[in-house]
Amino acid sequence: MTDPTTEPANGGAPRAAEQHGPAGLTLRLDGPAAPATLPEARAAIDEIDAALAVLLERRAGIAAVVQRLKPVGGFAGRDPERERRIVEAMALRAPSLGAERLSRIMAAVIEAGLEAAEDRSRRTV
């Protein structure tokens, strides 16, 4: 079975997002081998951070939609069991970080998303 996070769905040709991704991003999720020099390593980190920023923005937008769809949204409707399952699934893909560190990372991501959702809903009333 192919891994949807690393394998192009069309059997090898670059996907549209790899050719003309958001903000000109062309990051491959499976990435090249470790960079050899400090500038190369920093450039690789900058590229990953640019992709992370786009994904975090997208995630926050979708999390805001979820808050409107749930019977109780926002911080009041926080769902620790759902958050635990998210971290557990991510830990399978990020074994060197592991569940404990990912849990701290995702708590910050989720809280930032909920705050941004509150800001959005305040601006639209």
Ligand SMILES: C=C(O[C@@H]1C=C(C(=O)O)C=C[C@H]1O)C(=O)O
């Ligand atoms: C998005 C939801 O609301 C909250 C935010 C979550 C998230 O950002 O992933 C997960 C669970 C909830 O605490 C949800 O319930 O799915």
